[in-house]
Amino acid sequence: MLDSAMAALASLADPSLLIMLLIGTVAGLIMGLIPGLGGTGAVAILLPITFGMEPPQALALLIGALAVVHTSDTVSAVLLGAPGSASASVTMLDGYSMAKKGQAARALTLAFLSSMAGGIIGAIGLTLAIPLARPLVLSFASPELFMLTVLGVALAAVLSRGNIIKGVSAGLLGLILGMVGTSPTTAEERFTFGSLFLGDGLSLVAVALGIFGLAEIASRASQRRGQKETITLGGGWGQGIREWLTHWTQVIRGALIGIWAGVLPGVGATAGTWLAYGQAVATAKDKRQFGKGDPRGIVGPESANNSVEAGDLIPTLLFGIPGGVPSAMLLGMLLTYGIQPGPSIITEHLDLMYLIVWSFAIASILGALFCFLSVKQLAKLTKVPFAVLAAGLVAVMLLGSFQEGGQLGDLWIMIILGIFGWLLKSTGFPRAPFLIGFVLAIPLERYYFLTDSLYEGFDWMARPGVLVFLAILILPMIWAFMKFIRARRKTNLDDGHRDEQPEDDEAPLKNSTWSLVASGIFALAFAAALISSASFSPEARLVPQLVSIGGLVFSGILLFIEIRTRLRAKAGRAGWTLDAGFALKTFVWMTGFLALTAVFGYLIAVTIFIPAFLLVVARARLKVAIIYTGVLYIVLLALPSLLPIDLPQGWLNTLV
Amino acid sequence: MTSSKSSLEPPGTSREGSVGQTEQPDPPKHSRRTVLAAVGAFALLGTATTVLGGSLLNPPSSTEDGDFSGETLEFLIPLASGGGTDTWARFIGTELTNYVPGRPGFAPVNEAGGEGILGTNRFARSAKTDGTELLVGTASTVVPWVLGRSAVKYSFEDLKPVVVNGTGGVIYARAEAGVAGLQDLINRDTPLEFGGISATGLDITTLVAFDLLEADVTSTFGFEGRGPVNLALQRGEIDVDYQTTSAYASAVAGIAKEGKAVVLMSFGQLNDAGEVIRDPNFPDVPTVAEAYETLHGKKPSGEKYEAYKTLLGLTYTYQKGLWVPQETPENAYRLLRESSEKLGTDPGFQEKASKVLGGYPLVADSGVADRVRDAYTVSSSVRSYVTGLLADKYNIHVE
Incomplete structure (x- = not known):
C-alpha cells in the first residue's frame, strides 16, 4: 500500500503531470472567483481538454480544479456578500461581517488557510476512509438521510443571526420555494400555475445570487466612497498564521465533518457545512460574536467545504454514485478510459487512487498558497467604492445566472428574489436558512416519503442514527427557546428596549412598517401555498401542507408581535428611509437593465447600463466610466468565443 | 474591474490619511450632458456591434459544411448523473466526438427532474437546431410519452434518431x-x-x-x-x-x-x-x-x-438513443448519423464498448429512423x- 502511495507521488514529479495539476488549480481558482460558475463550470470547461490525454494527466487536471473551487469561492462571499454556492453562504455569515469591519484580509487569510488544511485532511481522510466507506454509506438509510436534511435546515434557522422565529419562517419559506416544480414522488407539477418555465423548478444560482448578491448590491450601492482604512495584518502573514493556529481543533473538526458529509451521496455537502458551523457554535463558550465576525465561524465551515469534495470522491469512485455534478463529470471521464468505478477499483487501479489523493492534497496547498499571496491585493477591492463595483457585479451576476438554463425568466426571478432578499435583510430575517431550505426541499421530501413508506409507523424514530440527529436537532432549539423566553421576560420588565441590539446596522428597518409587511408576505405566501396544495394528489401534498401549516404558525406569531409593536410604539420608526429609497431605486436600475436586455440584447444593455450607472449612481469619474465600460465591452466580445458562455439575446437580435 | 481599481486612488497615495473615520462627502454629480454623451456613445458602439458583428458574438454554427470543428456537441442527459443512462451517454459522447469530422468538443449536461420529462421538455422547447445539441433519449422519457401523460410536452415524432442502442x-x-x-x-x-x-x-x-x-x-x-x-x-x-x-x-x-x-x-x-x-x-x-x-x-x-x-x-432492445430536433439541417444530421455508424462498426470501439456497454450493437444505419418508428408504435x-x-x-x- 505504501509502495503504491510513494510510486504515485514519484509519478507526480513528471513535469507534464505537474503542469496539468497547475493548470487545473489555476482554472479552478478562477472559476471559483466568479459567483455562479463554481465547480461545475470548472470541470465542464476542462473536460473537453482532457480528451486524448493519458488518464493520469487528465485526472491531475480535473482533481486540481475540483480541490480548489471552494478555496476561491470564499472571496466573493467574504468581500461582496455574494456566495456563489449554497455552502459558501455559511462562510459569509462571519467572513462578510469581518470584512465590513475592515478586516477583509484577516477573514480571507483564515479562510484560505482553513481551506488548505481542509483539503489536506480531506486527502488523508480519502485514503483512510476507503476501507470504511462501504459500512459508512450503508449505515445511512432513508430515515438518517431525512434527518440530515431536516438538521441542515433547522441548524441554519437556529444558528443564523436574528431571532429564531424569523429563522424558522425563512427556512420554511425556502422549503416551499424549493418545491416549486415537479414532485419527486409522483412527478406531478406543483406551484407552477401551468407554467412550463416554473415546471423546471427555480435555478439555484438565480436564487442564491438574487437573495444574497443583488440584495447586497441594493443595500450598499449608495456607497460612493470606498473603505478608507483596511486593518492590515499587523505583523504580516506571521500573525495571520498564528491566529489561525489557535483554532486548529476547529479546523480538524470541520474537516472531519466535511469528509463524513461528502461520503453520503445526495444531501451531504450543504448540510455538512452547516453542521460544521453548528458544532463550532455549540462547542464555543462565548457565542456572542458568531455572525458578527467570529474567526471560529470561518475556520470550521471553510475547512469543511473543501474536505467535502474529498469525501465526495469516495462514493464516486467506490460505488459510481457521485454526490455532485463535478464529481459526476469526473466519473464520466473515468468511464471513457475504461476505468469502471466500484469496490474493485482499489485493487485494479490503486496507483490512480493514490494519484487522486496526492493531486488533491498538492492542489489544495497550491490553491491556498496562490490565494494567500493575493490576500492583500484582494482585500484592496474593499477600497473601491461599492457603487462602482456594483455596476459590473450586476452585469456579471446576471450573465452567470443566465448560463445555467439560458432563460431570461431566471433573471427576472433573480431580481424579484433580490427585492425579497433585501426586505429580509433589512428587517432582520436571516437569509441563509431560506437558501438552505430551498436547496434541501426535494431531498427532504424524497427521504421523508421513502422513510414513511419503507418503515412501519414510527419505528424509524428509534434507529440510533436518528436518535443522535434528533438530539442534535432538539438541544440547540431548547437552548435558543430558553434564550428567547429570557429575552422576552427582560423586555416585559423594561418596555422600550425591545431590541437587544438597537444599533443593528444589518437590519435598519426592524420593527418598522417594512417588517410588518415582510411578516405579512410570509403569512400570505404560506396561506397561498396551503390553499393551492389542496389540489395535489395526497402523496404530493403531504409535505407542502405540513411545511405551510408550520409556516403559518410561525409567521402568525411574527405578525402578532409586529402588530403589537406597531400599536405600542405609536410614533414608530420612519417608514421610508433614505436607504430604503436608494435600494428600491437600485432595483429599478436592475429592472431597467433587464428590460434593455430583453429588447436589445445583452451587449447593448451593458453599454447603456454600465456608463449610466457609473456616472449617475456611483458618480465615478468620466475616465473611470469610459475605461470600465470599454474593458467590459471587449471582454463580452471575446467571451463567447473563449468559453462556453452565451449572451442573452434580445428582441433586436431576432431582427438582425 | 481591473481598470476601475487602477484608476481610482492608487494604493500608495494617502491623501485621505488624516480624514480617518469621518464621512466623506459624495463626489459631485455629473452634468446631464456628460452622462448623455457617454451613455450615448457606448450605446452606439453596442448597437453597431450587435447589428454589424452579430457573427462575432454568436458564432454561427458551421455544422452544414461537413465539418464540426470549433463546435461543441452538447448532450442533454435528462437524468441524474451516475446512472446507466448517464454512463452510456458520456461514453458514447466521448467516443463519438472523435469520429465526427472536425473533432468537436463534448459537453454532457445533466438536467434531472420529473423522471427525465423535464429535461426532455426543455430540449423540445429550446434546443438548438444546428445539430450541436443532442437529446439522450431513454426509457424513462419514452414510456410516459407512450402512455400519453399530460406532463409530457415533447413527442419523439418531432425528433430524429441519430443512433439507437439497446441494453439489458x-x-x-x-x-x-x-x-x-x-x-x-x-x-x-x-x-x-x-x-x-x-x-x-x-x-x-x-x-x-x-x-x-x-x-x-x-x-x-x-x-x-x-x-x-x-x-x-x-x-x-x-x-x-x-x-x-x-x-x-x-x-x-x-x-x-x-x-x-x-x-x-x-x-x-x-x-x-x-x-x-x-x-x-x-x-x-x-x-x-x-x-x-x-x-x-x-x-x-x-x-x-x-x-x-x-x-x-x-x-431495452431500442432503449437508448441520441436525438436531434426534426428541423436540424439534413447535412448536419447525416454527418452525425454517419459518424455514429462509423463508430459502431469500428472494431477498436467495439472492443472498448464491450467493457463498458456490454456489447449491444450501436445502430445508426440509414434505415434507423424507420425501424425506430415501428418499434415506437404501441397497440391499443x-x-x-x-x-x-x-x-x-x-x-x-x-x-
Missing part, C-alpha cells in the same frame, strides 16, 4: 429477505418490497414482468435513481431491484459474489422475429419468459406477454392493459 438488465433480490431462487418469488408469507423511481418510467417493464409472473411483490417509488435503490437494497430497506447491464458490474456483481444478493432473471432481448431470447451479456441467466415456464410450467402467452414484449423492445390493447395495471394495482391514473 437483470432482476435480483436480497438473499437475507429469504430469496434463494425463482421459486421464492411466489407464494410468499410476506411480499417482497421492490424499490422504484416511478411506476410510469423504466420500472414499468419490471412491473409488467412481476404481473406476468404473478410474483408476490409490493412496490415503493420515489427513489432518486437506480444507484440509490441498489444502496437501499444493500441496507435492507428493500428486497428486489433491477439494474441495467452497464451498472451491473459495479452494483450487482460484487454483492452477488458475496452471496448477499441473488440474480433471479434477465429481461432478455427481442430478436428480429419479436421473440424473447437470452441476453448475450447474461447467457447463463434465464429470461423472464423462461422464468415463467419454470414457475408455471407452460410457455407464456396472452395480453400480458404481448405487453411485456412491446415494452422489452421499447425500453397493450396500452389499455398497461394503464389498467397502473390504475388497478398501483392506483396511478395516467392523465
Whole structure:
C-alpha cells in the first residue's frame, strides 16, 4: 500500500503531470472567483481538454480544479456578500461581517488557510476512509438521510443571526420555494400555475445570487466612497498564521465533518457545512460574536467545504454514485478510459487512487498558497467604492445566472428574489436558512416519503442514527427557546428596549412598517401555498401542507408581535428611509437593465447600463466610466468565443 | 474591474490619511450632458456591434459544411448523473466526438427532474437546431410519452434518431429477505418490497414482468435513481431491484459474489422475429419468459406477454438513443448519423464498448429512423392493459 502511495507521488514529479495539476488549480481558482460558475463550470470547461490525454494527466487536471473551487469561492462571499454556492453562504455569515469591519484580509487569510488544511485532511481522510466507506454509506438509510436534511435546515434557522422565529419562517419559506416544480414522488407539477418555465423548478444560482448578491448590491450601492482604512495584518502573514493556529481543533473538526458529509451521496455537502458551523457554535463558550465576525465561524465551515469534495470522491469512485455534478463529470471521464468505478477499483487501479489523493492534497496547498499571496491585493477591492463595483457585479451576476438554463425568466426571478432578499435583510430575517431550505426541499421530501413508506409507523424514530440527529436537532432549539423566553421576560420588565441590539446596522428597518409587511408576505405566501396544495394528489401534498401549516404558525406569531409593536410604539420608526429609497431605486436600475436586455440584447444593455450607472449612481469619474465600460465591452466580445458562455439575446437580435 | 481599481486612488497615495473615520462627502454629480454623451456613445458602439458583428458574438454554427470543428456537441442527459443512462451517454459522447469530422468538443449536461420529462421538455422547447445539441433519449422519457401523460410536452415524432442502442438488465433480490431462487418469488408469507423511481418510467417493464409472473411483490417509488435503490437494497430497506447491464458490474456483481444478493432473471432481448431470447451479456441467466415456464410450467402467452414484449423492445432492445430536433439541417444530421455508424462498426470501439456497454450493437444505419418508428408504435390493447395495471394495482391514473 505504501509502495503504491510513494510510486504515485514519484509519478507526480513528471513535469507534464505537474503542469496539468497547475493548470487545473489555476482554472479552478478562477472559476471559483466568479459567483455562479463554481465547480461545475470548472470541470465542464476542462473536460473537453482532457480528451486524448493519458488518464493520469487528465485526472491531475480535473482533481486540481475540483480541490480548489471552494478555496476561491470564499472571496466573493467574504468581500461582496455574494456566495456563489449554497455552502459558501455559511462562510459569509462571519467572513462578510469581518470584512465590513475592515478586516477583509484577516477573514480571507483564515479562510484560505482553513481551506488548505481542509483539503489536506480531506486527502488523508480519502485514503483512510476507503476501507470504511462501504459500512459508512450503508449505515445511512432513508430515515438518517431525512434527518440530515431536516438538521441542515433547522441548524441554519437556529444558528443564523436574528431571532429564531424569523429563522424558522425563512427556512420554511425556502422549503416551499424549493418545491416549486415537479414532485419527486409522483412527478406531478406543483406551484407552477401551468407554467412550463416554473415546471423546471427555480435555478439555484438565480436564487442564491438574487437573495444574497443583488440584495447586497441594493443595500450598499449608495456607497460612493470606498473603505478608507483596511486593518492590515499587523505583523504580516506571521500573525495571520498564528491566529489561525489557535483554532486548529476547529479546523480538524470541520474537516472531519466535511469528509463524513461528502461520503453520503445526495444531501451531504450543504448540510455538512452547516453542521460544521453548528458544532463550532455549540462547542464555543462565548457565542456572542458568531455572525458578527467570529474567526471560529470561518475556520470550521471553510475547512469543511473543501474536505467535502474529498469525501465526495469516495462514493464516486467506490460505488459510481457521485454526490455532485463535478464529481459526476469526473466519473464520466473515468468511464471513457475504461476505468469502471466500484469496490474493485482499489485493487485494479490503486496507483490512480493514490494519484487522486496526492493531486488533491498538492492542489489544495497550491490553491491556498496562490490565494494567500493575493490576500492583500484582494482585500484592496474593499477600497473601491461599492457603487462602482456594483455596476459590473450586476452585469456579471446576471450573465452567470443566465448560463445555467439560458432563460431570461431566471433573471427576472433573480431580481424579484433580490427585492425579497433585501426586505429580509433589512428587517432582520436571516437569509441563509431560506437558501438552505430551498436547496434541501426535494431531498427532504424524497427521504421523508421513502422513510414513511419503507418503515412501519414510527419505528424509524428509534434507529440510533436518528436518535443522535434528533438530539442534535432538539438541544440547540431548547437552548435558543430558553434564550428567547429570557429575552422576552427582560423586555416585559423594561418596555422600550425591545431590541437587544438597537444599533443593528444589518437590519435598519426592524420593527418598522417594512417588517410588518415582510411578516405579512410570509403569512400570505404560506396561506397561498396551503390553499393551492389542496389540489395535489395526497402523496404530493403531504409535505407542502405540513411545511405551510408550520409556516403559518410561525409567521402568525411574527405578525402578532409586529402588530403589537406597531400599536405600542405609536410614533414608530420612519417608514421610508433614505436607504430604503436608494435600494428600491437600485432595483429599478436592475429592472431597467433587464428590460434593455430583453429588447436589445445583452451587449447593448451593458453599454447603456454600465456608463449610466457609473456616472449617475456611483458618480465615478468620466475616465473611470469610459475605461470600465470599454474593458467590459471587449471582454463580452471575446467571451463567447473563449468559453462556453452565451449572451442573452434580445428582441433586436431576432431582427438582425 | 481591473481598470476601475487602477484608476481610482492608487494604493500608495494617502491623501485621505488624516480624514480617518469621518464621512466623506459624495463626489459631485455629473452634468446631464456628460452622462448623455457617454451613455450615448457606448450605446452606439453596442448597437453597431450587435447589428454589424452579430457573427462575432454568436458564432454561427458551421455544422452544414461537413465539418464540426470549433463546435461543441452538447448532450442533454435528462437524468441524474451516475446512472446507466448517464454512463452510456458520456461514453458514447466521448467516443463519438472523435469520429465526427472536425473533432468537436463534448459537453454532457445533466438536467434531472420529473423522471427525465423535464429535461426532455426543455430540449423540445429550446434546443438548438444546428445539430450541436443532442437529446439522450431513454426509457424513462419514452414510456410516459407512450402512455400519453399530460406532463409530457415533447413527442419523439418531432425528433430524429441519430443512433439507437439497446441494453439489458437483470432482476435480483436480497438473499437475507429469504430469496434463494425463482421459486421464492411466489407464494410468499410476506411480499417482497421492490424499490422504484416511478411506476410510469423504466420500472414499468419490471412491473409488467412481476404481473406476468404473478410474483408476490409490493412496490415503493420515489427513489432518486437506480444507484440509490441498489444502496437501499444493500441496507435492507428493500428486497428486489433491477439494474441495467452497464451498472451491473459495479452494483450487482460484487454483492452477488458475496452471496448477499441473488440474480433471479434477465429481461432478455427481442430478436428480429419479436421473440424473447437470452441476453448475450447474461447467457447463463434465464429470461423472464423462461422464468415463467419454470414457475408455471407452460410457455407464456396472452395480453400480458404481448405487453411485456412491446415494452422489452421499447425500453431495452431500442432503449437508448441520441436525438436531434426534426428541423436540424439534413447535412448536419447525416454527418452525425454517419459518424455514429462509423463508430459502431469500428472494431477498436467495439472492443472498448464491450467493457463498458456490454456489447449491444450501436445502430445508426440509414434505415434507423424507420425501424425506430415501428418499434415506437404501441397497440391499443397493450396500452389499455398497461394503464389498467397502473390504475388497478398501483392506483396511478395516467392523465
